[in-house]
Amino acid sequence: MDTRFSIGEVSKLHNISIQTLRHYDKIGLLKPAYVNEKSKYRYYSVKHFIILDLIKQCKAMGLSLDEIKILVNNYTSINSILDIITKQKEIVEEKIKELDSIKNNICFLEDRIQTVLKEGINEPFIKYCTERKFIKYSNTHRYTEEFEINLSKTLGYIEKKYGSTNKELVFPTSYEDFKNQEKLTYNNLMISINESMDIDEKKVITLKSGNYITINFDDDYKDTSKYYRKLVEYIEKNNIIVSGSFYEIYIMTRCGIDKEEKALGQIQILIDENK
Structure with missing residues (x-):
């Protein structure tokens, strides 16, 4: 008669828990060679060692127990093994x-x-940025329900078409309007793109490389006026000539348990090096 090994011995020999072996028995993946009717002790034969090695190998490949069960039941069919492994x-x-x-x-x-x-956060500084590309979308005024709906649709479209990408949201706003009237108007949205995204160049907006006056913030994204003021003060104090619009860039937006919304972002404007 073949040598029989108790479930405890098999557990130690193959570094498999007794609970796992019992589960394999329950689902019909590895039935013991013999079960003592009185004690209900399970006993295994040497042949089970080969099956256990196959199970381990299959688990290492990430196969589910159902898939392993198919392999064990059809272990003589190389074609079935190859089919499952290929998949x-x-x-x-x-x-x-x-x-x-x-x-x-x-x-x-x-x-x-x-x-x-x-x-650093909350203080203006000058930062050199390489050329950056964005897709520009017309949108309704920010902080409205319509804007949020359109933004969700836009992000969903980009994710569906281009997959999961590192996206930064950028809101251009007029330098002159804020400087003269402290007015922030968000009518357009730009979303960053990368080289892997095949996009019609006609739809792409390029921010030039160069030195940008920059301020980083981590605050309520509905209360950014104070950071624009700091930038304008910095520009005037240092007699800097700037070019184009402000760009309000968002890196990460989050909401805490207290429902307070905060965003990590920065505001930038290009320095006109030609004047």
Whole structure:
């Protein structure tokens, strides 16, 4: 008679918990060779060791227990094994792409937050920026329900068409209007794009490379006027000539348990180096 091994011995030999072996028995994946009717103790044979090795190998490939059960029941069919392994490889490759995308998003956000903390918050400074590209969308006035609906539709469209990308929202606003009237008007929205996004150049807005007067903030995004004031004061105090509009850029928006909304962002305006 074949040597029988108790469930405890199999557990130790194969580094598998007794609870797991009992579960395998319950779902019909690995039935014991013999069960003592009185004690209900489970006993296994050497042949079960081969099946356990196969189960471990399949789990290492990420197969579900149902898929492993199919393999175990058809272990003599190389074609069935190859079919399941091939499908699993495709699933793993898709997961790798998804995880790479998640990692890129994490690294992007981590870098942006670290950069802001290094640069400092609430005080103007001059920062050199390389050329940046955005898609421009016409939108209704900010802080309205219609604006939020249109923004959600726009972001949903971009995600569906281009996948998960690192997106920064940018709101241009007139320098002259704020300087002369302290008026902030948000009628347009720009969303950052990257090289992997195939977009008609006619729809792309490019922010030139150059030195930008910049202020970082972490505050209620509905209360940014004070940061614009600081920028205007900095510009006038240092007799700086600027070009174009202000750009209010959002890195991360969040809402706490107290329902208070805050956003990490920055406001920039290009210095006119030709004057």
